[in-house]
Amino acid sequence: MIALSDVSVGFDGARALRDVTLSVARGERLGIVGESGSGKSMLGLAMMGMVPDAARIAGEIVLDGTAMSGAPERVWRRARARKVAMIFQEPMAALNPLQRLGETVMEPLLVHQGLGRSAARARTLELFDEVGIPDPEARLRQYPHEISGGQRQRVLIALSLTCDPALLIADEPTTALDAHVALRIIELLVRLADKRRMALVFISHDLAAVARATERIAVMYGGEIVEGGPTPAVLAAPRHPYTRGLLGARPGIGGQTPGRDADGRRKRLPTIPGSVPPLSLLPAGCRFAGRCAVELSHCAAVRPEPYRLPDGRFAACHLLGAGT
């Protein structure tokens, strides 16, 4: 559905994405994880053709067979009206507080899909029903502040479905929600992806959510994908020191139990020391050098190539190249 090769997004003197290569097939669910500032949202924006004006973007993006690199804004706009949608990280920012929910969802149907008012209204009711909003008629007339966070997220999902996307990018869709509400939203997204054969890119720093929502995972640090592969395999036995640290820092994730002993007791939390440095201060070699507990002398200067493992996984770390 979408393929990125060596995509970089640069700001003055710093790269928010560095040589990102990944692809998502139709109907496939890919998780993107990483600490705050690792470039997850920027990757989502790149897939939408929405990187900030100040940024320079390089590399190839092929969306549903069409090369989008260097495509003018109007080509991206058409793609966003027909193929690819994003649920943005700030749910309240995406909903106009002064606009009734019905109007909000009808607007793109009127403007981009060319429906008349009554058809747009009927389609909005169908979409509300599809995303599990009870009493859709009553919801049409309500305002964002009158409904719960979970219901708001469902409205945003309905809004993202107005273009009937073949690729949906959901940026932290469960972060602001209680655990049980988050679980319902994850179940909904998985159901929608399966039923519509829609590719889903699920961005989250919540590994429990990603474990439940996705089949494949890409772990990001410093604007790069440092490890990737099938979600259960990567979470059960991460190979990159950063992924190991991330998992160690998040105990008891759903389904899997990294961070716990075999008998289920919680292990002492080995948090990753320090935090993501400013982009401009990241080492030229391995981006994780300086924070890595098992760093080698050449790591900061020499960039590790993605090392392919036999089971379809890869990790970019010199230790793997050394056969460790």
Ligand SMILES: Nc1ncnc2c1ncn2[C@@H]1O[C@H](COP(=O)(O)OP(=O)(O)OP(=O)(O)O)[C@@H](O)[C@H]1O
């Ligand atoms: N307009 C901009 N100008 C310069 N740098 C930017 C701009 N927007 C984002 N960045 C930088 O790009 C990097 C990646 O940011 P991004 O928002 O993608 O991180 P994230 O992984 O989504 O983090 P979070 O988990 O906090 O949402 C950050 O270092 C950020 O400071």
Ligand code: SF4
């Ligand atoms: S390349 Fe070196 S610094 Fe980077 S994760 Fe591997 S061991 Fe650590």
Ligand SMILES: [Mg+2]
């Ligand atoms: Mg983000």
